[in-house]
Amino acid sequence: MIKEPLGMNGITLNIAITGETGSGKSTFVNAFRGVSDDDEGAAPTGVTECTMEVKEYFHPNYPNVKFWDLPGVGTPNFPSDTYLERVGFEKFDFFIIISAVRFKENDVKLVQEIQRMKKKFYFVFSKTDDVINAGRKKRDFSEEETLTKIRDDCVQDLCDLYLSKFCPLLLFQTLHTSTDDQFGFASVTEEINEAVLKNDQPAAAAKINELMVKEKNITLNIAITGESGAGKSTFVNALRGLCDDDEGAAPTGVTESSMDPKPHFHPDYPNVILWDLPGIGTLKYPADSYLRYVGFEKYDFFIIIAAARFKENDVKLAQEIQRMKKKFYFVRSKIDNDINAERRKRDFSAERTLTEIRDDCVKGLRGLGIESPQVFLVSSFELHLYHFSLLHETLDRDLPAHKRDALLCATPNINPEIIRKKKQALKSKIKYWATLSAAGAAVPVPGLSNVVDDVLLVGVVTDYVHAFGLDIPSLKRLSARTGVPYADLCAVIISPLAAANITTELLLKVIAQLESVAALIAAEKVFRWIPFIGIPIAMGLSSTKTYKILNLILDKLTEDAQRVFKKVLV
Numbered sequence: 001m002i003k004e005p006l007g008m009n010g011i012t013l014n015i016a017i018t019g020e021t022g023s024g025k026s027t028f029v030n031a032f033r034g035v036s037d038d039d040e041g042a043a044p045t046g047v048t049e050c051t052m053e054v055k056e057y058f059h060p061n062y063p064n065v066k067f068w069d070l071p072g073v074g075t076p077n078f079p080s081d082t083y084l085e086r087v088g089f090e091k092f093d094f095f096i097i098i099s100a101v102r103f104k105e106n107d108v109k110l111v112q113e114i115q116r117m118k119k120k121f122y123f124v125f126s127k128t129d130d131v132i133n134a135g136r137k138k139r140d141f142s143e144e145e146t147l148t149k150i151r152d153d154c155v156q157d158l159c160d161l162y163l164s165k166f167c168p169l170l171l172f173q174t175l176h177t178s179t180d181d182q183f184g185f186a187s188v189t190e191e192i193n194e195a196v197l198k199n200d201q202p203a204a205a206a207k208i209n210e211l212m213v214k215e216k217n218i219t220l221n222i223a224i225t226g227e228s229g230a231g232k233s234t235f236v237n238a239l240r241g242l243c244d245d246d247e248g249a250a251p252t253g254v255t256e257s258s259m260d261p262k263p264h265f266h267p268d269y270p271n272v273i274l275w276d277l278p279g280i281g282t283l284k285y286p287a288d289s290y291l292r293y294v295g296f297e298k299y300d301f302f303i304i305i306a307a308a309r310f311k312e313n314d315v316k317l318a319q320e321i322q323r324m325k326k327k328f329y330f331v332r333s334k335i336d337n338d339i340n341a342e343r344r345k346r347d348f349s350a351e352r353t354l355t356e357i358r359d360d361c362v363k364g365l366r367g368l369g370i371e372s373p374q375v376f377l378v379s380s381f382e383l384h385l386y387h388f389s390l391l392h393e394t395l396d397r398d399l400p401a402h403k404r405d406a407l408l409c410a411t412p413n414i415n416p417e418i419i420r421k422k423k424q425a426l427k428s429k430i431k432y433w434a435t436l437s438a439a440g441a442a443v444p445v446p447g448l449s450n451v452v453d454d455v456l457l458v459g460v461v462t463d464y465v466h467a468f469g470l471d472i473p474s475l476k477r478l479s480a481r482t483g484v485p486y487a488d489l490c491a492v493i494i495s496p497l498a499a500a501n502i503t504t505e506l507l508l509k510v511i512a513q514l515e516s517v518a519a520l521i522a523a524e525k526v527f528r529w530i531p532f533i534g535i536p537i538a539m540g541l542s543s544t545k546t547y548k549i550l551n552l553i554l555d556k557l558t559e560d561a562q563r564v565f566k567k568v569l570v
Contacts, residue, residue, distance in 0.1 A: 019098035021072025228279025
Protein backbone atom coordinates (compact mmCIF):
# COMPACT_ATOMS: atom_id res chain seq x y z
CA MET A 1 0.00 0.00 0.00
CA ILE A 2 1.30 3.42 -0.99
CA LYS A 3 1.54 5.92 1.81
CA GLU A 4 0.32 9.39 0.89
CA PRO A 5 2.61 12.35 1.65
CA LEU A 6 1.91 14.28 4.84
CA GLY A 7 -0.68 17.02 4.30
CA MET A 8 -2.13 15.45 1.10
CA ASN A 9 -4.65 13.10 2.76
CA GLY A 10 -8.19 13.71 1.58
CA ILE A 11 -7.24 16.30 -1.05
CA THR A 12 -8.07 14.85 -4.47
CA LEU A 13 -7.23 16.23 -7.88
CA ASN A 14 -9.17 14.93 -10.89
CA ILE A 15 -7.58 15.73 -14.25
CA ALA A 16 -9.52 14.93 -17.44
CA ILE A 17 -7.43 14.11 -20.54
CA THR A 18 -9.57 14.47 -23.64
CA GLY A 19 -9.49 15.26 -27.36
CA GLU A 20 -10.15 13.44 -30.62
CA THR A 21 -9.39 9.73 -30.90
CA GLY A 22 -5.81 8.93 -31.91
CA SER A 23 -4.37 12.16 -30.49
CA GLY A 24 -2.23 10.36 -27.91
CA LYS A 25 -4.37 10.84 -24.81
CA SER A 26 -3.48 7.50 -23.22
CA THR A 27 0.24 7.93 -23.84
CA PHE A 28 0.00 11.39 -22.27
CA VAL A 29 -1.72 9.90 -19.20
CA ASN A 30 1.07 7.34 -18.85
CA ALA A 31 3.78 9.99 -19.22
CA PHE A 32 2.18 12.13 -16.53
CA ARG A 33 2.16 9.11 -14.20
CA GLY A 34 5.80 8.27 -15.00
CA VAL A 35 5.05 4.87 -16.50
CA SER A 36 5.78 3.36 -19.92
CA ASP A 37 2.99 2.29 -22.28
CA ASP A 38 3.79 -1.41 -21.69
CA ASP A 39 4.11 -1.19 -17.89
CA GLU A 40 1.61 -3.01 -15.71
CA GLY A 41 -1.31 -0.71 -14.95
CA ALA A 42 -0.55 1.63 -17.86
CA ALA A 43 -3.38 3.09 -19.92
CA PRO A 44 -3.71 0.94 -23.07
CA THR A 45 -2.38 2.48 -26.28
CA GLY A 46 -2.42 1.43 -29.95
CA VAL A 47 -3.15 2.37 -33.53
CA THR A 48 -6.87 1.68 -33.09
CA GLU A 49 -9.19 3.36 -30.59
CA CYS A 50 -8.30 1.96 -27.18
CA THR A 51 -10.27 4.15 -24.79
CA MET A 52 -13.92 3.11 -25.12
CA GLU A 53 -15.08 4.36 -21.73
CA VAL A 54 -14.11 6.81 -19.01
CA LYS A 55 -11.31 5.27 -16.99
CA GLU A 56 -9.35 6.58 -14.02
CA TYR A 57 -5.63 6.06 -13.42
CA PHE A 58 -3.99 6.82 -10.09
CA HIS A 59 -0.57 8.38 -9.81
CA PRO A 60 1.78 5.65 -8.48
CA ASN A 61 3.15 7.91 -5.72
CA TYR A 62 0.12 10.17 -5.13
CA PRO A 63 -3.08 8.09 -5.36
CA ASN A 64 -5.18 11.16 -4.58
CA VAL A 65 -4.13 12.56 -7.97
CA LYS A 66 -6.31 10.89 -10.61
CA PHE A 67 -5.89 11.06 -14.38
CA TRP A 68 -9.09 10.34 -16.28
CA ASP A 69 -8.50 8.95 -19.74
CA LEU A 70 -11.63 9.98 -21.64
CA PRO A 71 -12.89 8.49 -24.90
CA GLY A 72 -12.27 10.49 -28.06
CA VAL A 73 -14.75 13.31 -28.65
CA GLY A 74 -16.81 13.15 -31.83
CA THR A 75 -17.05 9.35 -32.17
CA PRO A 76 -20.40 7.55 -32.73
CA ASN A 77 -20.36 6.46 -29.09
CA PHE A 78 -19.43 9.92 -27.80
CA PRO A 79 -20.82 12.65 -30.11
CA SER A 80 -19.59 16.19 -29.34
CA ASP A 81 -23.03 17.58 -28.46
CA THR A 82 -23.52 15.23 -25.50
CA TYR A 83 -19.89 14.41 -24.75
CA LEU A 84 -19.48 16.19 -21.41
CA GLU A 85 -22.69 14.79 -20.01
CA ARG A 86 -21.69 11.27 -21.06
CA VAL A 87 -18.27 11.47 -19.41
CA GLY A 88 -19.57 13.14 -16.22
CA PHE A 89 -17.88 16.54 -16.41
CA GLU A 90 -18.75 17.57 -12.84
CA LYS A 91 -16.16 15.30 -11.24
CA PHE A 92 -13.16 16.90 -13.01
CA ASP A 93 -11.13 19.84 -11.69
CA PHE A 94 -9.89 20.77 -15.16
CA PHE A 95 -9.53 19.45 -18.71
CA ILE A 96 -6.46 18.99 -20.91
CA ILE A 97 -7.47 18.91 -24.58
CA ILE A 98 -4.93 17.07 -26.73
CA SER A 99 -4.39 17.19 -30.48
CA ALA A 100 -1.72 15.42 -32.53
CA VAL A 101 -2.17 17.32 -35.81
CA ARG A 102 -4.48 20.33 -35.70
CA PHE A 103 -7.08 21.48 -33.28
CA LYS A 104 -10.43 20.93 -34.94
CA GLU A 105 -14.02 22.01 -34.64
CA ASN A 106 -14.82 19.25 -32.13
CA ASP A 107 -12.07 20.56 -29.85
CA VAL A 108 -13.55 24.05 -29.97
CA LYS A 109 -17.08 22.78 -29.40
CA LEU A 110 -15.72 20.97 -26.37
CA VAL A 111 -14.14 24.19 -25.09
CA GLN A 112 -17.42 26.03 -25.49
CA GLU A 113 -19.20 23.43 -23.38
CA ILE A 114 -16.44 23.31 -20.75
CA GLN A 115 -16.50 27.09 -20.39
CA ARG A 116 -20.29 27.13 -20.20
CA MET A 117 -19.99 24.70 -17.29
CA LYS A 118 -17.43 27.02 -15.67
CA LYS A 119 -14.49 24.63 -15.75
CA LYS A 120 -10.85 25.27 -16.70
CA PHE A 121 -9.23 23.89 -19.84
CA TYR A 122 -5.79 23.78 -21.45
CA PHE A 123 -4.65 22.92 -24.98
CA VAL A 124 -1.75 20.48 -25.51
CA PHE A 125 -0.18 19.63 -28.88
CA SER A 126 1.15 16.07 -28.60
CA LYS A 127 3.62 14.07 -30.70
CA THR A 128 5.87 17.10 -31.10
CA ASP A 129 8.82 14.70 -31.25
CA ASP A 130 7.44 13.24 -34.52
CA VAL A 131 7.42 16.67 -36.11
CA ILE A 132 10.91 17.47 -34.81
CA ASN A 133 12.33 14.17 -36.08
CA ALA A 134 10.79 14.71 -39.51
CA GLY A 135 12.16 18.24 -39.60
CA ARG A 136 15.70 17.10 -38.86
CA LYS A 137 15.92 15.69 -42.41
CA LYS A 138 15.92 19.24 -43.78
CA ARG A 139 19.24 21.02 -44.29
CA ASP A 140 18.11 24.29 -42.70
CA PHE A 141 16.44 22.59 -39.71
CA SER A 142 16.09 24.64 -36.52
CA GLU A 143 14.41 23.06 -33.52
CA GLU A 144 13.53 26.45 -32.01
CA GLU A 145 11.97 27.70 -35.24
CA THR A 146 10.08 24.42 -35.69
CA LEU A 147 8.62 24.60 -32.17
CA THR A 148 7.64 28.24 -32.71
CA LYS A 149 5.91 27.37 -35.98
CA ILE A 150 4.02 24.46 -34.41
CA ARG A 151 2.76 26.68 -31.63
CA ASP A 152 1.87 29.56 -33.98
CA ASP A 153 -0.05 27.18 -36.25
CA CYS A 154 -1.98 25.83 -33.28
CA VAL A 155 -2.82 29.33 -32.07
CA GLN A 156 -3.94 30.33 -35.57
CA ASP A 157 -6.15 27.23 -35.87
CA LEU A 158 -7.77 28.01 -32.54
CA CYS A 159 -8.22 31.67 -33.43
CA ASP A 160 -9.83 30.78 -36.75
CA LEU A 161 -12.22 28.33 -35.12
CA TYR A 162 -12.76 29.79 -31.66
CA LEU A 163 -12.72 33.55 -32.18
CA SER A 164 -14.59 33.63 -35.47
CA LYS A 165 -17.40 31.37 -34.28
CA PHE A 166 -17.68 31.53 -30.52
CA CYS A 167 -15.81 34.57 -29.19
CA PRO A 168 -18.73 37.04 -29.35
CA LEU A 169 -21.04 34.58 -27.62
CA LEU A 170 -18.55 33.84 -24.86
CA LEU A 171 -17.71 37.48 -24.32
CA PHE A 172 -21.36 38.43 -24.00
CA GLN A 173 -21.97 35.52 -21.66
CA THR A 174 -19.08 36.60 -19.44
CA LEU A 175 -20.36 40.15 -19.44
CA HIS A 176 -23.93 39.31 -18.51
CA THR A 177 -23.08 36.80 -15.77
CA SER A 178 -20.40 38.92 -14.10
CA THR A 179 -20.90 39.26 -10.34
CA ASP A 180 -18.64 42.32 -10.21
CA ASP A 181 -20.77 44.60 -12.39
CA GLN A 182 -20.41 47.84 -10.42
CA PHE A 183 -20.64 49.97 -13.57
CA GLY A 184 -23.80 48.40 -14.99
CA PHE A 185 -21.94 47.00 -18.01
CA ALA A 186 -24.53 44.28 -18.58
CA SER A 187 -27.62 46.49 -18.73
CA VAL A 188 -25.99 49.09 -20.97
CA THR A 189 -24.65 46.37 -23.28
CA GLU A 190 -28.19 45.04 -23.72
CA GLU A 191 -29.32 48.52 -24.74
CA ILE A 192 -26.42 48.76 -27.20
CA ASN A 193 -27.53 45.46 -28.72
CA GLU A 194 -31.08 46.75 -29.08
CA ALA A 195 -29.83 49.91 -30.82
CA VAL A 196 -27.67 47.83 -33.15
CA LEU A 197 -30.53 45.50 -34.08
CA LYS A 198 -32.70 48.53 -34.88
CA ASN A 199 -29.95 49.89 -37.18
CA ASP A 200 -29.77 52.99 -34.97
CA GLN A 201 -26.14 54.19 -35.30
CA PRO A 202 -26.43 57.34 -33.14
CA ALA A 203 -28.12 55.40 -30.33
CA ALA A 204 -25.42 52.71 -30.34
CA ALA A 205 -22.69 55.35 -30.17
CA ALA A 206 -24.52 57.24 -27.41
CA LYS A 207 -24.85 54.09 -25.30
CA ILE A 208 -21.15 53.40 -25.59
CA ASN A 209 -20.46 56.90 -24.31
CA GLU A 210 -22.92 56.23 -21.48
CA LEU A 211 -20.96 53.13 -20.52
CA MET A 212 -17.74 55.14 -20.29
CA VAL A 213 -19.47 57.85 -18.24
CA LYS A 214 -20.75 55.24 -15.78
CA GLU A 215 -17.20 54.15 -15.09
CA LYS A 216 -15.93 57.70 -14.69
CA ASN A 217 -18.73 58.65 -12.29
CA ILE A 218 -17.53 56.41 -9.47
CA THR A 219 -16.50 59.07 -6.96
CA LEU A 220 -13.73 58.85 -4.39
CA ASN A 221 -13.76 61.41 -1.55
CA ILE A 222 -10.48 61.70 0.35
CA ALA A 223 -10.31 63.84 3.48
CA ILE A 224 -6.93 65.47 4.27
CA THR A 225 -6.91 66.66 7.86
CA GLY A 226 -4.68 67.42 10.84
CA GLU A 227 -3.56 70.43 12.85
CA SER A 228 -3.11 73.82 11.22
CA GLY A 229 0.27 74.25 9.51
CA ALA A 230 0.89 70.50 9.00
CA GLY A 231 1.12 70.86 5.22
CA LYS A 232 -2.34 69.59 4.31
CA SER A 233 -2.88 71.89 1.33
CA THR A 234 0.55 71.15 -0.14
CA PHE A 235 -0.18 67.43 0.17
CA VAL A 236 -3.51 67.94 -1.63
CA ASN A 237 -1.71 69.74 -4.48
CA ALA A 238 0.92 67.00 -4.72
CA LEU A 239 -1.72 64.28 -5.08
CA ARG A 240 -3.31 66.29 -7.89
CA GLY A 241 0.02 66.76 -9.67
CA LEU A 242 0.06 70.52 -9.07
CA CYS A 243 2.56 73.02 -7.74
CA ASP A 244 1.40 75.27 -4.92
CA ASP A 245 1.35 78.29 -7.27
CA ASP A 246 -0.51 76.59 -10.14
CA GLU A 247 -3.93 77.84 -11.13
CA GLY A 248 -6.56 75.93 -9.16
CA ALA A 249 -4.10 74.77 -6.49
CA ALA A 250 -5.18 74.63 -2.85
CA PRO A 251 -3.95 77.85 -1.17
CA THR A 252 -0.93 77.45 1.09
CA GLY A 253 0.87 79.84 3.44
CA VAL A 254 2.29 80.46 6.89
CA THR A 255 -1.13 81.48 8.20
CA GLU A 256 -4.21 79.27 8.39
CA SER A 257 -5.30 78.82 4.75
CA SER A 258 -8.12 76.25 5.03
CA MET A 259 -10.94 77.92 6.94
CA ASP A 260 -13.71 75.58 5.70
CA PRO A 261 -13.82 72.12 4.10
CA LYS A 262 -12.99 72.73 0.46
CA PRO A 263 -13.16 70.18 -2.38
CA HIS A 264 -10.31 70.07 -4.88
CA PHE A 265 -10.98 68.01 -8.00
CA HIS A 266 -8.26 66.06 -9.74
CA PRO A 267 -7.52 67.85 -13.05
CA ASP A 268 -7.90 64.66 -15.12
CA TYR A 269 -10.29 62.69 -12.90
CA PRO A 270 -12.89 65.07 -11.43
CA ASN A 271 -14.60 62.11 -9.73
CA VAL A 272 -11.56 61.91 -7.42
CA ILE A 273 -12.08 64.69 -4.88
CA LEU A 274 -9.50 65.68 -2.27
CA TRP A 275 -11.04 67.61 0.60
CA ASP A 276 -8.72 70.09 2.27
CA LEU A 277 -10.17 70.23 5.78
CA PRO A 278 -9.53 73.04 8.26
CA GLY A 279 -7.06 72.40 11.06
CA ILE A 280 -8.45 70.48 14.00
CA GLY A 281 -8.46 72.17 17.38
CA THR A 282 -9.00 75.76 16.18
CA LEU A 283 -11.62 78.05 17.75
CA LYS A 284 -14.01 77.43 14.86
CA TYR A 285 -13.39 73.66 14.75
CA PRO A 286 -12.78 72.31 18.27
CA ALA A 287 -11.63 68.69 18.43
CA ASP A 288 -14.75 67.35 20.19
CA SER A 289 -17.14 68.38 17.41
CA TYR A 290 -14.71 68.47 14.47
CA LEU A 291 -16.04 65.49 12.49
CA ARG A 292 -19.64 66.63 12.78
CA TYR A 293 -18.70 70.11 11.54
CA VAL A 294 -16.75 68.87 8.49
CA GLY A 295 -19.39 66.25 7.54
CA PHE A 296 -17.49 62.99 8.13
CA GLU A 297 -20.08 60.79 6.37
CA LYS A 298 -19.16 61.98 2.85
CA TYR A 299 -15.52 60.80 2.95
CA ASP A 300 -14.23 57.36 1.94
CA PHE A 301 -11.19 57.64 4.22
CA PHE A 302 -9.09 60.17 6.16
CA ILE A 303 -5.41 61.04 5.97
CA ILE A 304 -4.24 62.69 9.21
CA ILE A 305 -1.14 64.80 8.63
CA ALA A 306 1.40 66.08 11.15
CA ALA A 307 4.61 68.01 10.48
CA ALA A 308 6.30 66.98 13.74
CA ARG A 309 4.80 64.73 16.39
CA PHE A 310 1.21 63.54 16.30
CA LYS A 311 -0.64 65.19 19.16
CA GLU A 312 -3.64 64.58 21.34
CA ASN A 313 -6.04 66.17 18.86
CA ASP A 314 -4.81 63.87 16.08
CA VAL A 315 -5.46 60.84 18.28
CA LYS A 316 -8.90 62.08 19.34
CA LEU A 317 -9.71 62.49 15.66
CA ALA A 318 -8.46 58.98 14.82
CA GLN A 319 -10.48 57.42 17.65
CA GLU A 320 -13.61 59.25 16.57
CA ILE A 321 -13.09 58.20 12.92
CA GLN A 322 -12.64 54.62 14.06
CA ARG A 323 -15.81 54.79 16.13
CA MET A 324 -17.66 55.90 13.00
CA LYS A 325 -16.21 52.88 11.14
CA LYS A 326 -14.12 54.84 8.67
CA LYS A 327 -10.50 54.23 7.62
CA PHE A 328 -7.68 56.60 8.62
CA TYR A 329 -3.94 56.81 7.97
CA PHE A 330 -1.21 58.85 9.69
CA VAL A 331 1.16 60.77 7.42
CA ARG A 332 4.24 62.52 8.80
CA SER A 333 4.87 65.34 6.34
CA LYS A 334 7.83 67.58 5.48
CA ILE A 335 10.31 64.69 5.76
CA ASP A 336 12.58 66.44 3.24
CA ASN A 337 13.10 69.25 5.79
CA ASP A 338 14.13 66.74 8.47
CA ILE A 339 16.53 64.94 6.14
CA ASN A 340 18.14 68.19 5.00
CA ALA A 341 18.61 69.33 8.61
CA GLU A 342 20.21 66.00 9.59
CA ARG A 343 22.63 66.06 6.64
CA ARG A 344 24.76 68.59 8.54
CA LYS A 345 25.77 65.94 11.05
CA ARG A 346 28.99 64.02 10.45
CA ASP A 347 27.46 60.58 11.06
CA PHE A 348 24.34 61.29 8.96
CA SER A 349 22.39 58.28 7.71
CA ALA A 350 19.14 58.85 5.80
CA GLU A 351 17.89 55.34 6.60
CA ARG A 352 18.60 55.72 10.32
CA THR A 353 16.95 59.15 10.38
CA LEU A 354 13.79 57.83 8.74
CA THR A 355 13.65 54.91 11.17
CA GLU A 356 14.05 57.22 14.16
CA ILE A 357 11.29 59.55 12.94
CA ARG A 358 8.86 56.72 12.27
CA ASP A 359 9.62 54.93 15.55
CA ASP A 360 9.12 58.18 17.44
CA CYS A 361 5.73 58.73 15.77
CA VAL A 362 4.59 55.16 16.46
CA LYS A 363 5.74 55.37 20.07
CA GLY A 364 3.94 58.66 20.59
CA LEU A 365 0.69 57.38 19.05
CA ARG A 366 0.78 54.23 21.15
CA GLY A 367 1.32 56.34 24.22
CA LEU A 368 -1.82 58.29 23.33
CA GLY A 369 -3.96 55.16 22.92
CA ILE A 370 -3.57 54.00 19.28
CA GLU A 371 -2.70 50.28 19.41
CA SER A 372 -1.21 49.55 15.95
CA PRO A 373 -0.74 52.88 14.18
CA GLN A 374 0.09 52.96 10.45
CA VAL A 375 2.55 55.82 9.92
CA PHE A 376 3.89 56.92 6.53
CA LEU A 377 6.74 59.40 6.06
CA VAL A 378 6.14 61.63 3.05
CA SER A 379 7.58 64.66 1.28
CA SER A 380 4.89 66.43 -0.76
CA PHE A 381 7.62 67.80 -3.05
CA GLU A 382 9.19 64.38 -3.69
CA LEU A 383 6.44 61.78 -3.68
CA HIS A 384 8.68 59.16 -5.29
CA LEU A 385 10.84 59.13 -2.14
CA TYR A 386 10.20 57.76 1.34
CA HIS A 387 6.85 56.07 2.13
CA PHE A 388 4.28 57.41 -0.34
CA SER A 389 4.47 54.17 -2.37
CA LEU A 390 3.75 52.18 0.79
CA LEU A 391 0.80 54.47 1.57
CA HIS A 392 -0.59 53.86 -1.91
CA GLU A 393 -0.18 50.09 -1.54
CA THR A 394 -2.07 50.21 1.75
CA LEU A 395 -4.92 52.24 0.27
CA ASP A 396 -5.01 49.92 -2.72
CA ARG A 397 -5.45 46.98 -0.37
CA ASP A 398 -8.09 48.61 1.84
CA LEU A 399 -10.35 50.23 -0.76
CA PRO A 400 -13.28 48.43 -2.43
CA ALA A 401 -12.47 47.20 -5.96
CA HIS A 402 -14.53 49.81 -7.80
CA LYS A 403 -12.91 52.67 -5.85
CA ARG A 404 -9.41 51.23 -6.24
CA ASP A 405 -9.13 51.95 -9.95
CA ALA A 406 -10.26 55.55 -9.47
CA LEU A 407 -7.45 56.13 -6.96
CA LEU A 408 -4.91 54.32 -9.13
CA CYS A 409 -5.57 56.34 -12.29
CA ALA A 410 -5.46 59.61 -10.33
CA THR A 411 -2.14 58.76 -8.63
CA PRO A 412 1.00 60.37 -10.14
CA ASN A 413 3.53 58.01 -11.74
CA ILE A 414 5.84 57.99 -8.74
CA ASN A 415 7.45 54.63 -9.54
CA PRO A 416 7.42 51.85 -12.17
CA GLU A 417 5.11 49.72 -10.03
CA ILE A 418 2.34 52.34 -10.17
CA ILE A 419 2.66 52.40 -13.96
CA ARG A 420 2.52 48.59 -14.09
CA LYS A 421 -0.61 48.53 -11.92
CA LYS A 422 -2.27 51.12 -14.15
CA LYS A 423 -1.57 48.98 -17.19
CA GLN A 424 -2.97 45.91 -15.43
CA ALA A 425 -6.17 47.73 -14.44
CA LEU A 426 -6.72 49.17 -17.93
CA LYS A 427 -5.95 45.83 -19.56
CA SER A 428 -8.58 44.04 -17.46
CA LYS A 429 -11.34 46.11 -19.12
CA ILE A 430 -10.29 45.44 -22.74
CA LYS A 431 -12.60 42.41 -22.90
CA TYR A 432 -15.56 44.76 -22.38
CA TRP A 433 -14.50 47.08 -25.16
CA ALA A 434 -13.93 44.07 -27.45
CA THR A 435 -17.47 42.90 -26.70
CA LEU A 436 -18.92 46.28 -27.62
CA SER A 437 -16.97 46.22 -30.86
CA ALA A 438 -18.54 42.86 -31.68
CA ALA A 439 -21.98 44.38 -31.03
CA GLY A 440 -21.29 47.01 -33.68
CA ALA A 441 -20.59 44.30 -36.24
CA ALA A 442 -23.75 42.32 -35.46
CA VAL A 443 -25.78 43.54 -38.45
CA PRO A 444 -24.66 44.41 -41.99
CA VAL A 445 -25.51 48.10 -41.92
CA PRO A 446 -23.13 50.33 -43.89
CA GLY A 447 -20.91 52.33 -41.55
CA LEU A 448 -22.38 51.07 -38.27
CA SER A 449 -19.35 49.03 -37.21
CA ASN A 450 -17.04 51.95 -38.03
CA VAL A 451 -19.15 54.40 -36.01
CA VAL A 452 -19.15 52.13 -32.96
CA ASP A 453 -15.42 51.40 -33.17
CA ASP A 454 -14.47 55.05 -33.75
CA VAL A 455 -16.39 56.28 -30.69
CA LEU A 456 -15.13 53.37 -28.62
CA LEU A 457 -11.44 53.53 -29.54
CA VAL A 458 -11.09 57.31 -29.31
CA GLY A 459 -12.70 57.32 -25.86
CA VAL A 460 -10.71 54.39 -24.48
CA VAL A 461 -7.34 55.53 -25.88
CA THR A 462 -7.94 59.03 -24.52
CA ASP A 463 -8.47 57.45 -21.08
CA TYR A 464 -5.19 55.54 -21.47
CA VAL A 465 -3.27 58.71 -22.27
CA HIS A 466 -4.72 60.56 -19.27
CA ALA A 467 -4.19 57.61 -16.89
CA PHE A 468 -0.47 57.57 -17.70
CA GLY A 469 -0.17 61.39 -17.50
CA LEU A 470 0.84 61.59 -21.16
CA ASP A 471 -1.66 64.24 -22.22
CA ILE A 472 -0.32 67.73 -22.91
CA PRO A 473 -1.64 69.46 -19.72
CA SER A 474 -0.32 66.66 -17.48
CA LEU A 475 3.11 66.73 -19.11
CA LYS A 476 3.29 70.52 -18.70
CA ARG A 477 2.34 70.23 -15.02
CA LEU A 478 5.00 67.54 -14.59
CA SER A 479 7.55 69.80 -16.26
CA ALA A 480 6.69 72.70 -13.93
CA ARG A 481 6.81 70.50 -10.84
CA THR A 482 10.10 68.74 -11.65
CA GLY A 483 11.98 71.43 -13.56
CA VAL A 484 12.51 69.09 -16.56
CA PRO A 485 11.72 71.07 -19.75
CA TYR A 486 8.51 70.06 -21.50
CA ALA A 487 10.41 69.55 -24.76
CA ASP A 488 12.75 67.07 -23.03
CA LEU A 489 9.79 65.05 -21.76
CA CYS A 490 8.26 64.94 -25.24
CA ALA A 491 11.60 63.92 -26.73
CA VAL A 492 11.53 60.51 -25.00
CA ILE A 493 7.97 59.78 -26.11
CA ILE A 494 7.60 57.45 -29.09
CA SER A 495 3.86 56.83 -29.51
CA PRO A 496 2.17 59.48 -31.70
CA LEU A 497 -0.86 59.20 -29.39
CA ALA A 498 1.01 60.70 -26.41
CA ALA A 499 1.29 64.49 -26.08
CA ALA A 500 -1.37 64.82 -28.78
CA ASN A 501 -5.05 65.50 -29.22
CA ILE A 502 -6.67 62.10 -29.78
CA THR A 503 -8.87 62.29 -32.89
CA THR A 504 -10.37 59.64 -35.15
CA GLU A 505 -7.99 60.66 -37.94
CA LEU A 506 -4.91 60.32 -35.75
CA LEU A 507 -6.07 56.97 -34.37
CA LEU A 508 -6.73 55.58 -37.86
CA LYS A 509 -3.20 56.55 -38.93
CA VAL A 510 -1.75 54.70 -35.92
CA ILE A 511 -3.93 51.63 -36.53
CA ALA A 512 -2.90 51.55 -40.17
CA GLN A 513 0.69 51.00 -39.02
CA LEU A 514 -0.24 47.97 -36.91
CA GLU A 515 0.53 45.13 -39.28
CA SER A 516 -0.95 42.44 -37.04
CA VAL A 517 -4.49 43.91 -37.29
CA ALA A 518 -4.52 44.84 -40.98
CA ALA A 519 -5.68 41.34 -42.02
CA LEU A 520 -8.42 41.35 -39.36
CA ILE A 521 -9.78 44.70 -40.60
CA ALA A 522 -9.82 43.50 -44.20
CA ALA A 523 -11.41 40.15 -43.28
CA GLU A 524 -14.15 41.81 -41.22
CA LYS A 525 -15.18 43.96 -44.18
CA VAL A 526 -15.42 40.88 -46.40
CA PHE A 527 -17.28 38.56 -44.02
CA ARG A 528 -19.90 41.11 -42.99
CA TRP A 529 -21.61 40.67 -46.35
CA ILE A 530 -21.55 36.87 -46.56
CA PRO A 531 -25.03 35.42 -45.88
CA PHE A 532 -25.68 33.28 -42.78
CA ILE A 533 -22.13 32.67 -41.53
CA GLY A 534 -20.78 36.14 -42.27
CA ILE A 535 -22.18 38.05 -39.29
CA PRO A 536 -20.93 35.68 -36.53
CA ILE A 537 -17.49 35.62 -38.12
CA ALA A 538 -17.47 39.41 -38.54
CA MET A 539 -18.40 39.80 -34.87
CA GLY A 540 -15.50 37.59 -33.84
CA LEU A 541 -13.09 39.44 -36.13
CA SER A 542 -14.27 42.84 -34.88
CA SER A 543 -13.91 41.73 -31.26
CA THR A 544 -10.44 40.29 -31.91
CA LYS A 545 -9.37 43.38 -33.86
CA THR A 546 -10.37 45.75 -31.04
CA TYR A 547 -8.74 43.50 -28.45
CA LYS A 548 -5.44 43.50 -30.36
CA ILE A 549 -5.49 47.23 -31.15
CA LEU A 550 -6.08 48.24 -27.53
CA ASN A 551 -3.47 45.81 -26.22
CA LEU A 552 -0.83 47.09 -28.65
CA ILE A 553 -1.60 50.75 -27.92
CA LEU A 554 -1.64 50.11 -24.18
CA ASP A 555 1.79 48.46 -24.41
CA LYS A 556 3.27 51.44 -26.28
CA LEU A 557 1.80 54.04 -23.91
CA THR A 558 3.04 52.07 -20.89
CA GLU A 559 6.55 52.14 -22.35
CA ASP A 560 6.27 55.90 -22.91
CA ALA A 561 5.14 56.43 -19.31
CA GLN A 562 8.17 54.47 -18.09
CA ARG A 563 10.49 56.57 -20.28
CA VAL A 564 9.02 59.83 -19.01
CA PHE A 565 9.38 58.63 -15.42
CA LYS A 566 13.06 57.78 -15.98
CA LYS A 567 13.66 61.16 -17.61
CA VAL A 568 12.27 62.97 -14.58
CA LEU A 569 14.59 61.03 -12.28
CA VAL A 570 17.77 61.82 -14.27
